[in-house]
Amino acid sequence: MVRNSERRIQLADAAVRVLARQGSRGLTHRAIDTEADVPRGTASNYFATRDEIVEAILARIGERLTPDPDVHAGLARRPPGRELFAAYLRDIVHRLTGDPDATLALFELRLEAARRPAVAATVAQWQxxxxxxxxxxNTRAGLPGGRWEIILFHYALDGLILDQLTVPIDERVAADEAVDVLVNRLLPPDPS
Structure with a gap:
């Protein structure tokens, strides 16, 4: 069988959907073949092992969640500060909630990483x-906050995204509003 990049992407996208919708236990070569609507055995021709499937899923998630260059170009023209930082975070939230299969698959991989050291190593390296x-x-853009603030925002956004894609703690809270409150509470005020 001729291996091609389009088929590999098709299979990786199918694996993302399977993982997001069926969880880790549902992620099999056969399930990927079925989801991709390809002949049985196709996925195993592209991904010989489960670890190769995980690597392909992470790579595809990274591609699917990559920032839109036009959005980032527009943001880059704005002056650095808390409002710009919040705008970048809102863009992240919109991308993650806009592709729920990719985001839920990523959460599923993180859960599987708690049980499988090989997955933990791959996911940890990616994260x-x-x-x-x-x-x-953040440093290049001259935005406020350093490594610790970025780590804290990762923790907070992970919770916010999980909340938005599953069962909200309070369905009246809009994600953009939560981001703005978070930024205003975690970052020092812009110098006046």
Whole structure:
């Protein structure tokens, strides 16, 4: 069988959907084949092991949740400060809630990482690279806050996103409003 990048993306997207909708136990080569509507055995031709499936899922999630360059170009023209920081966070929340399959699959991988050391190593490496990139971006953009603030925002946004995609603690709280309150409480006021 000829392996091609389009088919690999199709299978990775199917794996994301399976993981998001069926959880870790439902993630099998056969389930991926069925979800992708391809002949039986196709997924195993592209991903020989479950670890390869996990790596493909993480790579695809990263691609699907990548910021829109036009949105970021518009934000980059604004002056640095708490409001800009909040705007970047709102963009993150919109991307994560806008692709619930990718986000739920990521949460599922994190849960599986608690049970499987190989998954934990892969997910930890992916998360740490993301955190380092976020800290570097924040520094380059001249935004307030350092590494610790970025870590705290990751913790807070993880909870907010989980809440938005599952069962909200308080359905009256809008995600954008929660981000604004969080930024105003965690970051020092902009210098006047």
């Amino acid at each position: 740490r690279a993301g955190l380092d990139a976020d800290v570097a971006f």
